[in-house]
Amino acid sequence: MNCFFSYTIQNWFQEQGRSLPWRQTKDPYKIWISEIILQQTRVVQGWEYYERFVTRFPDVCSLADAPEDEVLRMWQGLGYYSRARNLHAAARMVVESGAFPSTRETLLALPGVGEYTAAAIGSIAYDLPLAVLDGNVYRVLSRYFAIETPIDTTEGCKQFRALADEMLDSNHPGMYNQAIMDFGALQCVPQHPDCAVCPLREGCLAFSQGLVGALPCKSRHTKVRDRYFTYLYLRDTQGRILLQRRGAGDIWQGLYQWPLFESSQPLTLSQVSALCPEARISSMASGITHQLSHQLLHADCYLAEVDVLPDWGVVIPETERSHYAIPRLLEKILCLVEKGDRK
Template sequence: MTDTKRFFTDRILTWNRAHNDRNMPWKNEKNPYFIWLSEIILQQTRVEQGRPYYERFISAYPTVNDLAKAPEEEVFRLWQGLGYYARCKNMLAAARSISAAGKFPDTYEGIAALKGVGAYTAAAIASFAYNLPHAVLDGNVYRVLARYFGIDTPTDTTAGKKLFTALANDVLPENQAGIYNQAIMDFGAVVCKPQQPLCKTCALAPHCEAFQKGLTDLVPVKSKKLTIKKRYFHFLLLEQNGMVWIRKRTAKDIWQNLHEFPLVETPAPADLDALRQTAGFQQLVPPKTKALEPGVQLRQQLTHQTIHASFTRFSLSPDFSLPADYMLVPAGQLEKYAFPKIITDYLQR
């Protein structure tokens, strides 16, 4: 390790000893199950949003065996509102494989083999639970390394990932992987922030390439610009003698394994008159059926998509039925089913 890299590592650890007060229930945890649970919940999720879910999960399922035995519908209801539901499906599959094996894996390779666990998550669990020498690379770590060492190689390229992985492992201190990994992530979240970093009081500033050259706002670099797709969902609340039609989403799309009301998706915004002309609407709603109320409009922002949703209620005759993938459930028991956040928001209105 060069003097510059040694200075970097020493300053990160010194800063951590004075500022190790970021209050998170999984911090300094050694139970690999709890660490794994927190890391899965925090994938693509802010700490403030993920914390109550973590607390609910460890309360409902204190051990990995408890989670492994839980009914899928129950687990999805507990996850409801957190988004990225493939994580929940993978988490349950991994819990069942761990339970079948008889213990939580204690090697990086064993952890990385779990369903839904990537390189970052495997490194985090391996270092936090077992102090194994594997460096974590999340957004905070990329930013701290890119700024301090003045790296403008895009982080989302093969070359960038290889460079940053090598560097992150090079500055990893011997026998202190867990402490250091938590420290650099906290440092990135608290000091080397994406916006308005605390450069003037930063312990790394004297040797920070980005700060010294005025490049703080320019690194890290990404080569690809995020494209946001707009989608227009029209949910039809088809009521029938106090019952409501719903179905489970099974296609490989957003919200897989969650429930929804009958849905018509259109390529552009559409009012009720335009919606009635679509084949999807005509397959679901009998001709001349009147709407009970004007459509309620809601919007949900996902990472790569913006969902514009309308909800319109209809009352159907007792003899009406839908295809076999739909089911008729009591309107007063909808809380028993896991729905996407945009539908739960509508139901709470």
């Protein structure tokens, strides 16, 4: 442990760390929920979801007892729905085992819990000496020690893992972990950190060597795949619509959608009409884009009015649409349609 580093960031954390609802508890269940929500979600957005989630499911038993559809509905809008499915499956495992896991190994056995989450829960709830290593920690350590090894290489992972373990304050692992993550999120931020007011500046090698903007290093950029989606919002004369539940092996497993046709480029109106020749087709929204981590989705949506709905999925009254969890992209389309902003 480096005493100056450890003491300084914990001191900073006590004065300037964020006061977040999941920081006021040692309950491993609530810490787990917060960590899973925050895996791919910003704190501001995650906060509201966390409050709603733990109000509806205040303990692991209530989550385990809930139907999966309800858990997904509570998650709607957060994205990365495998997180919600894993939470649900893990809650059932915990209830079956009779106790919340309290060691690194048993935490890692839960679906959706990797090294980072196990370290966060283990250190904060149980004071286990496990160092977290997330994007914030990589950034702070790479800058403080001016390490130029790319963080997305095996060598970089090993080097930073060893350093993170070495730096951990094993007497206060929960506090230290929260401090270094908050420090990265608020002080040593990715773009233009305000080094002039940084309490670590004195020992920071990136600062003294003029490397702040260049660290942390990455070896490659992620390739983004373009996908083209055409949705048919099929509605019959009795005001009923058609939904399909998405299967495994692709994004949004378990969520509902209107019938979707994927193609290598946007479909023309005549191609869309050919999908359901008996329908009266009109455009609801077009040219909508939606960015996922490795995919850029391009979506068009057409209203397809029919006398009789084809046998393509679940038929529901349109008024019950909100009872089903749908991907954020479809929410975006509905929002545009409701605003009358038909592109």
